[in-house]
Amino acid sequence: MSEETIPERFAGLEVPARLAELIVSPKAYAEQTELHAGFGWLRANNPLGRVEIEGFDPFWAVTKHSDILEISRQNDLFHNGDRSTTLVTRVADQKVRALTGGSPHLIRTVVHMDAPDHLKYRRITQAWFMAQRVKSLEDRIRAIARGFVERMAARGRECDFVRDVALHYPLHVVMEILGVPEQDEPRMLKLTQELFGSQDEDLGRDVAATDDPAAHIKQLFEVFADFQAYFARLTEARRMTPRDDAASVIANALIDGNPISHFEAMSYYVIIATAGHDTTSSSTSGAVWALCENPDEFRKVKADPGLIPKLVEEAVRWTTPVQHFMRTATANTELRGRRIAKGDWLMLCYPSGNRDEDAFEQPDRFRADRDASRSVAFGYGAHVCLGQHLARLEMRIFFEELMTRLESVELAGTPRRSASIFVGGPKSLPIRFVMN
Numbered sequence: 001m002s003e004e005t006i007p008e009r010f011a012g013l014e015v016p017a018r019l020a021e022l023i024v025s026p027k028a029y030a031e032q033t034e035l036h037a038g039f040g041w042l043r044a045n046n047p048l049g050r051v052e053i054e055g056f057d058p059f060w061a062v063t064k065h066s067d068i069l070e071i072s073r074q075n076d077l078f079h080n081g082d083r084s085t086t087l088v089t090r091v092a093d094q095k096v097r098a099l100t101g102g103s104p105h106l107i108r109t110v111v112h113m114d115a116p117d118h119l120k121y122r123r124i125t126q127a128w129f130m131a132q133r134v135k136s137l138e139d140r141i142r143a144i145a146r147g148f149v150e151r152m153a154a155r156g157r158e159c160d161f162v163r164d165v166a167l168h169y170p171l172h173v174v175m176e177i178l179g180v181p182e183q184d185e186p187r188m189l190k191l192t193q194e195l196f197g198s199q200d201e202d203l204g205r206d207v208a209a210t211d212d213p214a215a216h217i218k219q220l221f222e223v224f225a226d227f228q229a230y231f232a233r234l235t236e237a238r239r240m241t242p243r244d245d246a247a248s249v250i251a252n253a254l255i256d257g258n259p260i261s262h263f264e265a266m267s268y269y270v271i272i273a274t275a276g277h278d279t280t281s282s283s284t285s286g287a288v289w290a291l292c293e294n295p296d297e298f299r300k301v302k303a304d305p306g307l308i309p310k311l312v313e314e315a316v317r318w319t320t321p322v323q324h325f326m327r328t329a330t331a332n333t334e335l336r337g338r339r340i341a342k343g344d345w346l347m348l349c350y351p352s353g354n355r356d357e358d359a360f361e362q363p364d365r366f367r368a369d370r371d372a373s374r375s376v377a378f379g380y381g382a383h384v385c386l387g388q389h390l391a392r393l394e395m396r397i398f399f400e401e402l403m404t405r406l407e408s409v410e411l412a413g414t415p416r417r418s419a420s421i422f423v424g425g426p427k428s429l430p431i432r433f434v435m436n
């Protein structure tokens with residue numbers, strides 16, 4: 001967009017073109033260094049900047065930790081559902097609306113809802129994911145974690161920690177909770193990678209299609225259709241014979257006294273089956289990557305395993321696997337002295353909030369003993385991550401099991417992150433290690 005076409009009220013508020021390109025570039029999220037430098041510049045010079053970039057509707061880039069919290073806690077003023085909850089091009093948005101008959105969302109999960117529906121649907125599974133309930137799974141999760149640590153030991157002295165361990169451990173845990181049989185886990189993993197890694201050359205279904213936003217959306221639509229085909233059968237089975245699993249809870253849920261609709265039940269499975277493992281895998285491998293690069297931190301945790309809960313929190317901050325969500329203003333308002341108009345689209349830049357100098361001392365250092373509990377990696381407000389207690393528990397148990405056996409660990413090659421602006425993290429982490 002040329003200077004002349006930018007409305008008067010935005011004069012001087014635009015994010016420089018080079019940085020705007022970084023924010024929307026999947027490759028920048030894979031590479032990280034430039035992205036963090038760009039976010040750092042924005043926090044210092046234009047913390048709530050207007051992004052005007054060809055192909056996208058204009059949006060605000062929210063880069064300060066305090067602003068991300070401020071927006072996330074005002075769920076009536078900043079809606080999830082009114083526009084796409086992730087940043088998409090104009091063409092992609094039109095394609096989604098064409099496929100859905102006008103909705104900006106391909107599926108309808110808690111993420112896409114606002115009050116009053118949001119709470120009604122969140123309540124369906126909330127009890128399953130509360131800290132207390134999740135804690136009761138500790139023994140079972142420990143047995144699974146131990147199995148994966150054993151599997152790592154069995155590889156000898158080297159492995160690709162992402163592919164051999166991290167991808168499979170949280171997947172197995174959440175699929176057990178959901179009630180998906182083990183033999184179907186590879187299928188769930190592949191579909192999740194095709195969804196979140198759709199812009200990555202190694203993970204997407206047909207990455208060539210990402211150059212064409214309409215073809216890309218059609219592909220995502222097909223991935224959802226494959227998920228639905230699978231979960232439709234599972235729903236039928238759980239309606240006939242309910243079990244003690246989350247699939248039975250979803251299949252038999254009532255909304256305002258009526259059975260949950262087919263589409264919304266399918267959407268529910270998809271969010272639990274996808275959000276429930278990729279993010280936790282990424283944080284787990286992000287921790288191992290950081291420990292390889294920071295041997296002093298490894299020694300600290302080795303000497304004091306009581307630091308593991310802090311290590312977990314820091315790893316989630318450091319990795320920030322959910323890299324943004326969008327919100328839409330429902331009324332004219334003001335933030336940081338800027339006039340936000342009703343209908344404006346805002347991008348919550350979580351990786352930036354988690355490296356904000358005003359929220360964390362030396363934010364660009366990985367410190368296993370820091371208090372990173374203020375991180376925005378799990379979001380905040382009514383939509384705060386439903387699986388946060390499960391994610392923390394899985395990681396704590398895994399590192400308790402791993403650290404008692406791991407004597408040393410180092411990189412054995414160049415790690416790589418996935419190219420994605422939404423959910424991303426390490427996709428390959430070659431390590432060399434000694435275990436007792």
Ligand code: HEM
Binds near residue numbers: 272276322383384
């Ligand atoms: C380290 C791991 C994880 C990270 C970093 C993460 C991050 C996030 C973030 C940033 C949000 C959006 C919050 C907001 O809008 O304020 C979210 C929502 C959500 N997460 Fe997680 N998540 C993780 C693990 C999990 C797990 C294990 C589950 C398993 C069930 C899960 C299920 C969900 C669901 C259902 C929502 C939507 C909640 C709502 O809209 O009410 N997540 N997560």
